[in-house]
Amino acid sequence: MTVTHEENYLDWVRDAHAMEKQAESMLEKMADRLEHYPDLKARIEQHIEETRQQQAMVQSVIDRYDTSRSVFKDTMGKLTAMGQGMAGMMAEDEVVKGAISGYVFENIEIASYTSLIAAAGVVGDTEGARIFTEIRDQEIAMAQWCLEHLPEVTEQFMSRSATEGVEAKK
Template identity: 50%
Template sequence: MNEKAREHLQDWLRDAHAMEKQADQMLRGQASRLEHYPELKARIEQHIQETQGQIDLLEGVIDQANMSTSAVKDMGAKFTAVGQSLGGMFASDEVVKGGVASYTFEHFEIANYRALILTAEHCGETEIMRVCEKILKEEEAMAKWLEDNLPAVTRAFLARDESDDLPSKR
């Protein structure tokens, strides 16, 4: 087996861990500000739980491979998420922009897990492959939910925005 492939696998697992830490931070910020979109808030809160499980799974395979997570990557991801969250707080159309950003981020995660699965398979790392396949299914499910529900969220936002009596932002 190619040692360079194993190094990539380890590096990309660390990246995935940092990516999930970023996702957790972004989702928590988004959920904390949603007031008038209960279905979106509930699905985001469900995905926060999934994301926590994904972090645990990744930490498990990272520990099993005698690796460590990257504090630098994790910290960078958290700072990025905080910046994104703060930026959304001031947008009058935060719910729509947040939904679009979440949809985009889910596809970023999907692409990363597909690369990880192929690399784990190449390296003969069946447990890492299994973990990444499980996480991939959850990310695909969230992306599909967003795809199916962003039109309704956008319509609800536009209706609330046109009303003088209803706050639309959150």
Template identity: 45%
Template sequence: MATSRDILLDWLRNAHAMEVQAEEMFKSQARRIEHYPPLRERIERHLIETREQQAMLAQCLKQLGAEPSALKEIGARFMAMGQSLFQVASTDEVVKGAVLACSFKHMEIAVYRALAAAAKTAGENDVVRICETILPQEQAMADWLDQHLPELVEQYLVRAELPSVSAKR
């Protein structure tokens, strides 16, 4: 029978892999964005946070006598690659990327809330503290995307109607 600590460790590994996926997804998006500098700049800033989040989660696992799952990380990288290929093949790549990023951020928010509750139940206060550090970062990125998505869509549509202008990315 799994204990709350066992489940917490599994969820921490999942969260670490999720941040690996986020890093790969955002690196790919940032490299490809050409005509939407505010979006690229915000993604690049969040990439720094994402790498720090990975390090914090790895430290939590280490403190609990565990380590990230290489298998889960490989799966996360493949998922990010698939997402990237889907976007690249789209004529509205920048919009699809922003929508995907927005939904991914909201998923991360839910994950960190659940992880904090699990850590509290398992009596792992350091993990609770880390989740409470990461959560506002994810909320800030989600809020930024939520606020700027309509403007991004408008810019995309205007560019799409102009002759000899690329809107895709």
């Protein structure tokens, strides 16, 4: 059975929607737990709003093709994010590991949207290409922020963890 370009494209668009759902869940869990890292928390909360907008934008591409999003993938993404959030709560250095994981996840999103832009070009979806470029630019900005602030988060954690009676974990 041959899969058409459009079928591949729409499958990847649905994957992107599930990915954004997973991102929202992971970011919300991280933001909810952060107490002692206000800059990180503020940037994550900003990106949660961007992520919600991104979900709607990706959904608009799905809707134009009159196809349903992958409920299974959305559900699995939420379960995966919940598991990752719960695993992070156990780590003493969860803020550092979370910051590293956030940077990695942003780069996965950048790669996914870069591929979607190319696929949109192949199927002639100029509106999809525009949407995915806008989203990718937001993901690039978030990844850059994560990379630039990772040393600061790490240093804050190390300073807090070396101080008696001060919680560093979150």
